[in-house]
Amino acid sequence: MINSILRFGLIFILLIMLQVLLFNNIQFSGYVNPYVYIMFILLLPMEIAPWLLLLLSFGTGLIVDFFSASPGMHTFATVLVGFIRPYVLRIISPSDGYEGSSDPSMLAYGFRWFISYTVLIVLIHHTALFYIEVFRFADFFRTLLRVILSSIFSVTFIVLIEFYRKGK
């Protein structure tokens, strides 16, 4: 128990630092802003209580909001993801269920499963985030383009980090 709290605390700090110090400064042409910190919510164990998941999502969003000076936007998106994650896990569950490991990791359930899991969560998160950021439906398709392009980069970086984790 203590062990896993320490482990996720470390993952959390690393991801937030990576996001704030590196990815928040990446700017390709104004269309691409990868948000990698969402990986923390992806990696939380499967049997975590829904209310705890929601609170952790809320805290994550709040802290990222603090560091990127954007009141509420990230919080809104992460809480949404925290609520939807159990449903996403149910939809993409492998044919023999989640046997063996409680970590939703690439090591436990394979590359294809992890990709579809990441893509779904990242898409939901980025859609909520970018539309709440613009806060209007004018330029609907341009925002959609930003969602898709940024999601591609976020998913790529998350999968790379996961490969690195797997190698360890």
Add this chain to the structure above:
Amino acid sequence: MRNLLNFLARYNNLIIFLFLEGIAFYMVTHGNNYQNSRVVNGVRGITNGIEKRIYSARSYFNLKEINIGLALENADLKNRLQQLTKKEGQVFFSVNDSLKKQQYVHTFAEVIENTVNKQKNFFTINKGTDQGIRPDMAVTSEMGVAGVIVGCSKNYSVAMSVLNLDFKLSARIKSNGYFGSLSWDGRDYRYAILNEIPQHVIVNVGDTIETTGYSAIFPEGVLVGTVNDYEKYGGDFYKISILLTSDFKRLQFVDVIGNLKKTEQQDLEKLYK
């Protein structure tokens, strides 16, 4: 009562979700707007330490360009000084500068935190109320307009960048004086949009765009950009794409301009609205 408890037990996650989402939504709607960016401001105080260090390291890499910019600005100021001193040799001259006649105060500041990749961009400068900075002051770089101060602490201020969907500025075409409303469309950090220029006006690519001074925030005649492209939009107006002269990606030294007669102008205007 028991039914109610059952209901709560069954949907407790949904209720927590809606509650947290409500808080987030409240923050989005109440912390993000133009006048009330106190949340942004308070929060910046916490992260300023880290960001200041990053910026102080980064500022070394731009020194050469900044020197060139300052030299150009210096030359321009010397030219203007020349024109002013010449005038004093005449028999009749107008007094430009005394305590009552001075309209604008300039304060030099350094940008310590800046973004261009969001839809609502802000930047932070290293001076605040202790150095005489107040909300609603204009911010210009050596090249042109940069933004408007929206919040101040003692030693820091947050400015809304031109690259913000909420930013509006009254600007005109220098050659013929027709004015319109300048805003950013959220696409490219180098371009802004000038609206409300009627179609009978002759617009050329390369025309200079400057501020009008109608808003009592920016002085008249500050450079904004040049016409990059224009198209007919709606029935009567042009939609003109402006190439901004300020490079927001390496905004570093700015000039904060306060209008000493702003309240006087605004009070008078309020009477007739």
